[in-house]
Amino acid sequence: MLTAEQQCLLDRAQYTWNRRREAKAAGMPFGEESVTETILLDLKLSYPGEIWIVPFNKRQEGKIGADWEWCFASEGEQSFLPMLVQAKVLNDQEQSYDHIARTVGNTGIRQIDRLLDTAESRGVPAAYAFYNYLADTGRLTHSCQSLAPSDSQSEPWGISIAEAQRVKNALPDQTFDTIVQFSMPLHCLLCSQGRAELPEGGSPAVICMSMSRTSKHIADDAWRPRKERPNYYNSVKELMSDNVEIDSKFDYRAAIREKLAASNPGIDGIVILRDGRRRAKLE
Numbered sequence: 001m002l003t004a005e006q007q008c009l010l011d012r013a014q015y016t017w018n019r020r021r022e023a024k025a026a027g028m029p030f031g032e033e034s035v036t037e038t039i040l041l042d043l044k045l046s047y048p049g050e051i052w053i054v055p056f057n058k059r060q061e062g063k064i065g066a067d068w069e070w071c072f073a074s075e076g077e078q079s080f081l082p083m084l085v086q087a088k089v090l091n092d093q094e095q096s097y098d099h100i101a102r103t104v105g106n107t108g109i110r111q112i113d114r115l116l117d118t119a120e121s122r123g124v125p126a127a128y129a130f131y132n133y134l135a136d137t138g139r140l141t142h143s144c145q146s147l148a149p150s151d152s153q154s155e156p157w158g159i160s161i162a163e164a165q166r167v168k169n170a171l172p173d174q175t176f177d178t179i180v181q182f183s184m185p186l187h188c189l190l191c192s193q194g195r196a197e198l199p200e201g202g203s204p205a206v207i208c209m210s211m212s213r214t215s216k217h218i219a220d221d222a223w224r225p226r227k228e229r230p231n232y233y234n235s236v237k238e239l240m241s242d243n244v245e246i247d248s249k250f251d252y253r254a255a256i257r258e259k260l261a262a263s264n265p266g267i268d269g270i271v272i273l274r275d276g277r278r279r280a281k282l283e
Contacts, residue, residue, distance in 0.1 A: 001196035002146055002187065004048035004276060005203060010156055010187040011046070012039050017158025020133035024092060032087040035131045036068075039159070040271065049075070049276035052240040055269035056261040067115060067267045069124065071230055074202025075275040079225040080233070081204035084119040084267065086111075086164070089131040096174045097130060100167060112168050118266045119164070125211075125222045126164035130183065132157050132176070139177060144188060156185035163211060182214055201225055202275040235260055236272055 002010065016035055023030035040053055071082040088097040101110050119126035134140070137154040144156060162183040170178050190203055191210045199205050204225035211223040239256040264270065 001192075003190060003192050003196050003198055005198075005273075006146070006187045006190045006192065008043070008047050009159075009190060010185075012042055013158035013160075013186045014152075014155040015042070015158065016131055017133050017155040020089075020131060020158065024133065030089075032089050032131065035089065036087050036129075043271075043273075047273060050272075050274040052236050052272045053269065054236050054239060054257065054260060054271075056257075056264070056267070067118065068269050068271055069122070069230075069232075069264070069267050070271045070273065071233065072203040072207060073233075073272060073274040074204060074225075075198075076202075077229070077274065079201045079204040079227065080229055081207050081223065081225045082122075082124045082230050083207075083223075084115065084122065084124055084126045084164075085129050086115050086126070087129045087131065090133065090176055094134050094136070094176065096176060097128075097179065098174065100128075100174050101171050112164065112171070114266075116164055116168065121266075128162045128164055128167050129186070130160045130162065130179070132160060134176070139180070141180065142184070144185060146191065146193070156187060159186040160184060161186055161189055163214065184210065184214055198275055203273070232260055232264055232270055233272065236270055 016039070019035075019038075020030055040055075043051055044053055067084060067086050069082055070085050071080060073080050088100060090096070091098050100112055103109060104111055104114055115126050134154070134157075140154055140157055143153050147153065147156070160180070160183040162179055166182045167179060170182075173179075189210050190206050192198065192206065201208075208223045208225055235256055239253055239260065260270070
């Protein structure tokens with residue numbers, strides 16, 4: 001069984017798997033930015049907790065994929081886990097994630113190095129979100145024990161997550177068959193071990209446990225939940241609040257957005273996901 005938050009992430013992954021399949025059959029593109037924008041819209045409409053999404057619209061020349069900072073927060077906002085996430089799509093040959101090691105414009109800097117450098121400068125861990133579809137589902141060697149036996153074990157891989165340093169360590173190998181070995185389906189990021197309940201520390205605590213199972217080489221505190229709110233947290237909530245006078249709404253929101261963008265260079269936007277009501281403790 002899944003928590004409501006897990007189910008929401010699973011739905012997004014299943015959609016991505018099927019949409020990538022349909023796009024490939026139709027000979028149409030459905031790349032990183034299109035998938036990311038669709039996922040964010042769907043999350044905004046369906047996430048069971050609170051969600052605030054602030055795009056900065058600062059696409060950098062030569063960039064493929066999007067760097068977004070995601071911040072998971074417990075229901076009572078006592079625990080937080082921010083992370084920098086970059087998207088990559090499996091190529092049409094279903095063999096590799098092209099351009100992970102590409103350089104950015106004429107800078108000579110590899111995109112993955114910029115991702116990790118940005119994450120380090122922000123004091124957060126970094127992950128890749130991979131958008132997938134494979135005709136040969138036998139290449140998916142992992143299974144989720146939280147799903148019912150009748151559920152598909154392939155569609156959840158429509159979006160998979162991998163710790164960015166492990167992706168870098170695998171280079172120059174960018175193949176799916178290598179990276180899948182240390183990846184997990186998106187909904188497994190919030191694994192409740194089949195109990196459909198969030199623990200005391202909420203999603204941040206669950207993510208820490210999930211990432212430690214796949215990334216044991218990471219420093220102990222890399223994915224540890226924090227008690228301190230990220231510096232943008234209150235401003236994002238204020239920006240997205242409805243408690244703004246109508247006659248000043250536009251200027252007020254524009255000023256906050258401009259300040260947020262200026263104080264958060266190097267990323268495309270911020271996503272905050274706060275848990276819904278917690279039902280029980282995880283022992």
